[in-house]
Amino acid sequence: MTYAPLTWLVPDAANANLIIASMFVSFFGVFAIRGIYFALLEENSTPKHVAGIGGFQNYFLFLSGIMVAGFMAIIWLIWLRRQGAQKPGHLKQNLKLSGLCDW
Numbered sequence: 001m002t003y004a005p006l007t008w009l010v011p012d013a014a015n016a017n018l019i020i021a022s023m024f025v026s027f028f029g030v031f032a033i034r035g036i037y038f039a040l041l042e043e044n045s046t047p048k049h050v051a052g053i054g055g056f057q058n059y060f061l062f063l064s065g066i067m068v069a070g071f072m073a074i075i076w077l078i079w080l081r082r083q084g085a086q087k088p089g090h091l092k093q094n095l096k097l098s099g100l101c102d103w
Helices: 004-008 013-043 053-086 090-098
Strands: none
Touching: none
8 A cells, every 4th residue: 555645635525434444454464464464473483572673673774774774865965956056057057067957
C-alpha cells in the first residue's frame, strides 16, 4: 500500500475518513507483522535478551546512513542556492549540469 495518492487529497470530511482508515489498516498490518515476528522468535527458542539486538543494530545503521545522505543533500542544496543568489541563472546551470533538470 502506498500513501502517494493521499498527498493530493483535499482534507475535507470524506477524504479525512479515507486517510484515517488507511492509517488504521497500516497500524493493524504492523501489529500483525510484529505478532508473526515474535511468534517465530518464540518458536525458535531465541533468548529474549538477544531477540532484537542484531536486527536493531542493522536497522539503526541503515537509518543513520539515510540521515547522513539527507544531511549531505541539504548542505548541497543550500550551497547551490547561495551560489544562485550570487550569480543570476547560476543555480539553473548547476542543476542542468548535474542532470537534475532539463530546462
